[in-house]
Amino acid sequence: MPDLRYIRRFSRTERALHWVHASAFLILLASGLVLYLPSLSERVSRRPLIKAVHLWTAVAWIAALALVVLFGDRAGFRRTLRELDRFDADDRRWLRGRPAPQGRFNAGQKLNAAVSAALAVLFAVSGFLLWYGERDTRFRFASTLLVHDGLMYVFLVLLVGHLYLAVIHPNTRHALRGITLGTVEAKWARQHHPKWRE
Amino acid sequence: MAGGISAFAWASPVWRAIRPAAELLPSGVRALIPSGGWRIYTVADSMPRFDPKRWRLRIDGLVARPRELSYDELLALPRTEQVSTFHCVTGWTVENVRWAGVRFRDLLAFVKPMPQAHALRFVSSEVPYEDSLTLAQVQLVDAMLAYEMDGRPLRREHGAPARVVIPEMYGYKNVKWVERIELVPHPLDGFWEKLGYDRDAWVGRSNRA
Numbered sequence: 001m002p003d004l005r006y007i008r009r010f011s012r013t014e015r016a017l018h019w020v021h022a023s024a025f026l027i028l029l030a031s032g033l034v035l036y037l038p039s040l041s042e043r044v045s046r047r048p049l050i051k052a053v054h055l056w057t058a059v060a061w062i063a064a065l066a067l068v069v070l071f072g073d074r075a076g077f078r079r080t081l082r083e084l085d086r087f088d089a090d091d092r093r094w095l096r097g098r099p100a101p102q103g104r105f106n107a108g109q110k111l112n113a114a115v116s117a118a119l120a121v122l123f124a125v126s127g128f129l130l131w132y133g134e135r136d137t138r139f140r141f142a143s144t145l146l147v148h149d150g151l152m153y154v155f156l157v158l159l160v161g162h163l164y165l166a167v168i169h170p171n172t173r174h175a176l177r178g179i180t181l182g183t184v185e186a187k188w189a190r191q192h193h194p195k196w197r198e
Numbered sequence: 199m200a201g202g203i204s205a206f207a208w209a210s211p212v213w214r215a216i217r218p219a220a221e222l223l224p225s226g227v228r229a230l231i232p233s234g235g236w237r238i239y240t241v242a243d244s245m246p247r248f249d250p251k252r253w254r255l256r257i258d259g260l261v262a263r264p265r266e267l268s269y270d271e272l273l274a275l276p277r278t279e280q281v282s283t284f285h286c287v288t289g290w291t292v293e294n295v296r297w298a299g300v301r302f303r304d305l306l307a308f309v310k311p312m313p314q315a316h317a318l319r320f321v322s323s324e325v326p327y328e329d330s331l332t333l334a335q336v337q338l339v340d341a342m343l344a345y346e347m348d349g350r351p352l353r354r355e356h357g358a359p360a361r362v363v364i365p366e367m368y369g370y371k372n373v374k375w376v377e378r379i380e381l382v383p384h385p386l387d388g389f390w391e392k393l394g395y396d397r398d399a400w401v402g403r404s405n406r407a
Contacts, residue, residue, distance in 0.1 A: 041238035042355040045245035130288075137394060137405045142289040 007186045009178035013072030018179050024061035084113045104196040123151050235292050238355045246323035246375040248358040259380035260315035275300045280340050282365035285401045297363050299344035302336040315381035320373040329373050329388030340365050368399040
């Protein structure tokens with residue numbers, strides 16, 4: 001008998017995608033900072049190893065995403081993508097700071113998803129060029145490194161905001177339950193996401 | 199997405215424009231951002247550690263008088279200073295680096311190269327890194343073997359105690375942790391050249407498509 005106090009917000013596929021991103025990002029960030037910051041480079045000093053960790057984490061990240069989508073709930077994933085892509089009149093009002101009823105994702109979450117996805121692609125492309133440019137000088141461009149490093153700063157800001165909303169902010173931190181266990185309180189959902197219909 | 203990819207075109211000017219803005223940040227925050235823009239590139243599993251008592255610079259090969267210099271003997275040679283810009287082939291640049299060290303002509307006067315010597319092979323303590331420059335290249339006015347950077351003895355991550363500085367060429371020709379200079383008949387492929395990089399790494403004129 002399902003517990004009526006809770007409703008399902010994220011499927012296993014969605015949660016798997018989230019945690020693949022989260023864990024890969026943290027490993028990439030840590031190893032990337034060792035490669036990037038002189039004081040850390042000196043302290044760790046095993047650049048070839050850290051470089052390999054960074055590179056293979058990126059490969060594992062992309063492979064894991066592909067596997068989750070391939071073997072997960074693909075139809076559900078497509079529905080979620082359409083949901084994220086659609087900004088209606090309420091979303092536009094919400095983004096202008098006015099109260100407006102929100103669906104399963106609020107407009108800020110939709111925006112964050114779109115920006116993160118675009119930047120992640122750019123991260124992967126610039127990362128590939130850094131790796132390949134070392135092997136074929138025709139693919140080395142002066143800006144590749146700046147793009148890659150700049151993305152790191154942008155993502156760091158997004159991550160801080162994301163963690164604040166997920167862990168600290170009283171109105172939104174209940175969402176952490178949704179991305180870990182899958183379900184959220186029905187009461188919370190009605191209050192913060194009134195337009196969300198299962 | 200197209201806007202994202204175009205970042206490859208606008209990233210450099212934007213970065214140059216916002217870098218001065220970093221000066222406005224509180225110093226605690228600024229300390230986290232790499233100042234000057236140095237990145238430390240190494241190829242081995244450990245970074246050489248400098249021991250002033252045991253360190254020697256060997257100069258040998260096609261020379262009349264092979265020599266081993268201690269750190270103190272190196273510092274006792276005619277000292278020269280310069281301010282120059284350091285360019286890495288991967289796209290970052292550090293401006294106004296203050297170097298102090300020895301000109302190669304003063305170093306070579308010591309060992310008397312033979313007439314058939316036309317290049318210098320720099321061997322790093324960071325095995326297997328090495329690279330070479332021609333005699334003409336090391337006699338450029340701003341080429342030196344540096345032992346000080348920005349007013350301090352060269353730091354470990356910058357190649358302590360001595361590194362090649364040749365601002366006209368990309369960083370991979372500026373060998374760090376130099377422990378041996380061998381005079382050879384002609385230049386040899388260094389670490390990156392064996393992987394396809396240009397042997398003459400002139401800034402702005404090499405390693406292009």
